[in-house]
Amino acid sequence: xxxxxxxxxxxxxxxxxxxxxxxxxxxxxxxxxxxxxxxxxxxxxxxxxxxxxxxxxxxxxxxxxxxxxxxxxxxxxxxxxxxxxxxxxxxxxxxxxxxxxxxxxxxxxxxxxxxxxxxxxxxxxxxxxxxxxxxxxxxxxxxxxxxxxxxxxxxxxxxxxxxxxxxxxxxxxxxxxxxxxxxxxxxxxxxxxxxxxxxxxxxxxxxxxxxxxxxxxxxxxxxxx
Numbered sequence: 369x370x371x372x373x374x375x376x377x378x379x380x381x382x383x384x385x386x387x388x389x390x391x392x393x394x395x396x397x398x399x400x401x402x403x404x405x406x407x408x409x410x411x412x413x414x415x416x417x418x419x420x421x422x423x424x425x426x427x428x429x430x431x432x433x434x435x436x437x438x439x440x441x442x443x444x445x446x447x448x449x450x451x452x453x454x455x456x457x458x459x460x461x462x463x464x465x466x467x468x469x470x471x472x473x474x475x476x477x478x479x480x481x482x483x484x485x486x487x488x489x490x491x492x493x494x495x496x497x498x499x500x501x502x503x504x505x506x507x508x509x510x511x512x513x514x515x516x517x518x519x520x521x522x523x524x525x526x527x528x529x530x531x532x533x534x535x536x537x538x539x540x541x542x543x544x545x546x547x548x549x550x551x552x553x554x555x556x557x558x559x560x561x562x563x564x565x566x567x568x569x570x571x572x573x574x575x576x577x578x579x580x581x582x583x584x585x586x587x588x589x590x591x592x593x
Contacts (some may be wrong), residue, residue: 391575393426403416421471428464473559484555519576526569
C-alpha cells in the first residue's frame with residue numbers, strides 16, 4: 369500500500385521535495401548517531417566533530433517544515449494523497465525524537481569524560497550499536513524505495529535489539545558486575561537511549577509494511593484490521 373502512495377506522491381514536484389527533506393533529516397540523524405557513539409565509546413574526551421545540539425535544531429526545523437508542507441500539499445491536491453501525507457506527517461515525529469536521543473547520548477559523553485567500556489557486556493553492547501547502525505542504513509534505503517522486504521529487516525531485527533537492551537539493563541540493576549557508579553548509570557542510560565532510537569526506526573519501517581492506522585505496530589500477516 370505504501371509503495372502505491374509514495375508513487376502517487378512522486379508524481380508531484382512538491383511531494384518529491386517533501387520526501388527529500390524527510391530523507392535529509394533522517395540522514396542527519398544517522399550522522400549524529402555515529403558521532404555521538406564515537407564520542408561516548410571511543411574517545412577519552414567529549415570533543416565532537418559536529419555540533420550535535422545545533423544539528424538537532426536543524427532536525428526540529430525540518431519537522432516543522434515537513435508538517436507544514438504536507439498540510440499545504442494536501443489542501444492543494446486530491447484525496448488520493450491524504451494517506452501518504454498523513455503517514456509522512458506521522459513518522460516525521462520519529463525523526464525528531466531520534467535527534468533528541470542523540471542529544472541525550474552527547475550529554476552522556478560530556479559528563480562521562482573517559483570512553484565508556486561495556487565491561488562484561490561489551491560484546492552485546494557493540495552488537496546493539498552495530499545493529500542500530502544497520503537499521504539506519506536499511507531505513508534510508510527502504511523508505512524512498514517503499515521496499516517492504518528491507519523494512520521487515522528492521523521490524524524483525526528490532527525485537528532482538530529491544531530484548532538485548534532489556535536483559536542487559538536488568539542485569540546492571542541487579543548489580544554484582546564491578547562497575548563504578550558512574551559507569552553503571554551511564555551504561556544503563558545509554559542502553560535506554562539506544563533502545564529508543566531503534567524503536568523509532570522500527571516505527572518508520574512499520575509505515576512501509578503496514579497501513580496508516582497500524583504504524584508503530586507489528587505487521588498482521590493475515591492482513592485483517
